[in-house]
Amino acid sequence: MKEKLLKSFQGFASFSEQELSLIISKTKLRNFRKKENLLKVGETCSAFYFIVEGAIRQYRTNKDLDEITLNLYLENSWVLEHQSFTSQKPSTTTIQAFEDCTVYELGMHAVHELIGQSPSFFQLGKILEQPLQGVELYQNLTTPEEKYRAILKHNPKLIQKFPLKHIASYLKITPETLSRVRNKLSKSS
Amino acid sequence: MKEKLLKSFQGFASFSEQELSLIISKTKLRNFRKKENLLKVGETCSAFYFIVEGAIRQYRTNKDLDEITLNLYLENSWVLEHQSFTSQKPSTTTIQAFEDCTVYELGMHAVHELIGQSPSFFQLGKILEQPLQGVELYQNLTTPEEKYRAILKHNPKLIQKFPLKHIASYLKITPETLSRVRNKLSKSS
């Protein structure tokens, strides 16, 4: 069960076995039901979540109450509200279980404790660097087709898991446009 | 001369006088001429720069060799390539002096040394949190007018200092569109 989590930590830095088990002892296994929120607007993000199983969506609600999808996550990903976490101010976005999820939670205070014990845990800060997602990934892509090709290439599993409307919102295009692009590409190949 | 820099550090955390002078002893005063690069594509960002005087532009070059402005900075700002710095991988963007600049440079190694001496210098990591700029600031704004109003409200000095074409690129609109928006707003007020 903890293998995935271990692997993820090992990817960040060369922690010793002792260090790894110390980190893991600070994590807490949690379950979220579909539609349940890991973080609500107004709450301050004070933990990292590692997805063992399930899928998670992060979104913002605009003035017309449309949900704008900001990030989509699958298993083996770290999830947090970067802005809120680093500033310790209330989040303006919601992080929600898109389906039933099993996650490990690593609280900010636990991380601070660890760093207090040994500076090597400073490496955990690398979890914060993860989110090279969403806007950042697609920032230099302009047309719907380019965006769809990019997600198809780099994150095909997202397309399989999430419905078209969320993918469309994530790429900042309408569902109609995405439907047409997808149709066009499937014909040309 | 160091007053601005001191103030900036004091804004991050309550460093003691000793700590402050220790940090400052690690900084190096540097000058860049107009058009000179602080960081080129392919180089890895390994320092923070604090602008004492001058203006700096960060841009990406696309396949048509257009320069896409990503960030604009004025004095009292910290400048770095966030992505490259945290990952220690080559930058895909250029950071260039838009006019002659005087900056303080704080190298990554110096920061690591400081943190080694005292965990309180961990607070310097807050410099990384600064760049709530560009895309992030305008990500939920859709129309050119909204974007221009926002920059006018939050960063009027940018408009005064940088030419229209850079502002337009920064807002991801064409110079023609920005010219029209600006014209319209100046009439309606």
Add this chain to the structure above:
DNA sequence: CTAATTTCTTGATTTGGATCAAGTGCTACT
């Protein structure tokens, strides 16, 4: 000081993607 170059403005035209609309297909719930 003048020429050359760049920046900005203004108008005409085009166009890609949004919006609107209607129909079909899925899924889930009782």
Add this chain to the structure above:
DNA sequence: AGTAGCACTTGATCCAAATCAAGAAATTAG
């Protein structure tokens, strides 16, 4: 199984901003 509510597709229309173009204004270079 039936129906209610989403999700997706497809076509028609619209529109905001891009593009194209040409001239004016400002800046820079010689």
